[in-house]
Amino acid sequence: MEDTSFLFAGLKFDKKKFAKDFQKFKGYKENKALEVDLDFVDDAKIEAEVGKKSIRKRRRKGTTEGSVEGFSVFNKSASAVNETELNDEEEEKPSEKKEFFRQLQRDALLRKDHKIHISGSNVPSPLQSFQELSTRYGCKPYLLRNLAELGYKEPTPIQRQAIPVLLSGRECFACAPTGSGKTLAFICPILMKLKHGLKDRVRAVVLCPTRELAAQTARESKKLAQGKNFYINLMTKELSRSADFSKVPCDILISTPLRLEFAIRKRKLDLSRVEFLVLDESDQLFELGFMKQIDFVVKACSNPSVIRMLFSATLPDTVEDLARTLMHDAVRIIVGRKNTASPSVKQKLVFAGSEEGKFLALRQIFAESLNPPVLIFVHSMERAKELCRELACTDIKVDAIHSDLQEAQRENAVDNFRAGKTWVLIATDVVARGMDFKGLNCVINYDFPESAAAYIHRIGRAGRAGREGEAITFYTEVDVPYLRNLANIMLESGSEVPSWVMSKPKAKWKKHRPVRNSIFCGPADGK
Numbered sequence: 001m002e003d004t005s006f007l008f009a010g011l012k013f014d015k016k017k018f019a020k021d022f023q024k025f026k027g028y029k030e031n032k033a034l035e036v037d038l039d040f041v042d043d044a045k046i047e048a049e050v051g052k053k054s055i056r057k058r059r060r061k062g063t064t065e066g067s068v069e070g071f072s073v074f075n076k077s078a079s080a081v082n083e084t085e086l087n088d089e090e091e092e093k094p095s096e097k098k099e100f101f102r103q104l105q106r107d108a109l110l111r112k113d114h115k116i117h118i119s120g121s122n123v124p125s126p127l128q129s130f131q132e133l134s135t136r137y138g139c140k141p142y143l144l145r146n147l148a149e150l151g152y153k154e155p156t157p158i159q160r161q162a163i164p165v166l167l168s169g170r171e172c173f174a175c176a177p178t179g180s181g182k183t184l185a186f187i188c189p190i191l192m193k194l195k196h197g198l199k200d201r202v203r204a205v206v207l208c209p210t211r212e213l214a215a216q217t218a219r220e221s222k223k224l225a226q227g228k229n230f231y232i233n234l235m236t237k238e239l240s241r242s243a244d245f246s247k248v249p250c251d252i253l254i255s256t257p258l259r260l261e262f263a264i265r266k267r268k269l270d271l272s273r274v275e276f277l278v279l280d281e282s283d284q285l286f287e288l289g290f291m292k293q294i295d296f297v298v299k300a301c302s303n304p305s306v307i308r309m310l311f312s313a314t315l316p317d318t319v320e321d322l323a324r325t326l327m328h329d330a331v332r333i334i335v336g337r338k339n340t341a342s343p344s345v346k347q348k349l350v351f352a353g354s355e356e357g358k359f360l361a362l363r364q365i366f367a368e369s370l371n372p373p374v375l376i377f378v379h380s381m382e383r384a385k386e387l388c389r390e391l392a393c394t395d396i397k398v399d400a401i402h403s404d405l406q407e408a409q410r411e412n413a414v415d416n417f418r419a420g421k422t423w424v425l426i427a428t429d430v431v432a433r434g435m436d437f438k439g440l441n442c443v444i445n446y447d448f449p450e451s452a453a454a455y456i457h458r459i460g461r462a463g464r465a466g467r468e469g470e471a472i473t474f475y476t477e478v479d480v481p482y483l484r485n486l487a488n489i490m491l492e493s494g495s496e497v498p499s500w501v502m503s504k505p506k507a508k509w510k511k512h513r514p515v516r517n518s519i520f521c522g523p524a525d526g527k
């Protein structure tokens, strides 16, 4: 790859100015042996591994908050600390030093309790509670009030770590399970950092892969900003086509890549003063279909001090490598194990034999216990329409959502499902990512997912925010070669797998889209 400039070409990384940091990143792989995961270190190790330099740095910076910002994975090992540093360290008051190590221990324990794994230099302490937003960072009362009104008592693990990282002005790339509150993890610090009342520029951009997710993110952001005069705009079709952006006050702009690119090119939308750029579902945004627009948007956010952040429940190594090499002094945050399904979803495999078998299995599940709302995934819009037609013949309130619908029809499908007017929603992967259907009990993969990431995101529509959920995956002969891969994900997230599946070889699982027979199979009861 011609480094990665095609994507982050707009990034003005001054290699001379940041020579030291650049060296750190360049040497990241070699330095990996030094990477310390605080989750697993005891007191002695902390003492040995901590870069003494960071104590000094912190004192110089005059950090007043109760957090510790002093642990560098890139620091030299204790034995390599040079003489000057040791001399400096001698000046450290013993009580201050002791408190520093105590804080490190507290951080390590908190991270261990919440399965937070970090790498990066001087990573700020995770949050003990939302109250710390006010004691450590001077958060305005309105935000704490809104959090309480939304019923958020404790920060989720990703919120505990990502919020302090972003508030300390650091870039980050983060991977945390589906339904674990990543939206709040990036919106909360943006609201805290943005001074409101500046109406002349877009100051934060959130990119989402689908319109539905963009709309949901805009709605959730507005709830959090309630009571403050923030301008939070969703890039609708009309806005992207006809707005005079110099006259549209906009603090946070939430958009899909295509619409944003269009507005920049055709409506002269100026993003040169954007302070925060969020790439939500970042791994999908880095896929081929979006690459050109993402590159364009990243270039347009040309403010050298823009803070970029990547969030997803799946973060392939390729995306990580890209982020690690190109973001400046970024912190990597992983909650739990990377690329695993949410442990709160009970997963099950069902052999359906054939297309006809799938439909019969579905009817049987519904006959035994239809516990709406239920989301069913199929692999194409034709199949979504077909299955919807088949189920519409029953007394089940069913609808379908796919990319062949008008924007308003898609909105209606989502709204009706949320309102309980639709019991069963049949969908393509257009709603597989990010969508938060509160109270969704069950996801059925009518068609086997095309990749591991698709599986993790699809089933992650259930079992959100600590609730239990269920996922059933139908398979036929054509899907058998991929069963083992799926079984691994199931096992890692605590679900049971039949032992024979584990004896199958693993296959390369990317874009498994076999040609499937028609869903239509005539009357199921033979009448």
Ligand SMILES: Nc1ncnc2c1ncn2[C@@H]1O[C@H](COP(=O)(O)OP(=O)(O)OP(=O)(O)O)[C@@H](O)[C@H]1O
Pocket: 151, 152, 153, 154, 155, 156, 159, 176, 177, 178, 179, 180, 181, 182, 183, 184, 312, 313, 433, 434, 435, 436, 438, 460, 461, 464, 465
């Ligand atoms: N601190 C919290 N306490 C309780 N619930 C929370 C908290 N933060 C967020 N939530 C709720 O958790 C649910 C999932 O949040 P969100 O949609 O941000 O998840 P996500 O991690 O982005 O998921 P996905 O990977 O599927 O996009 C939402 O209903 C949200 O309101």
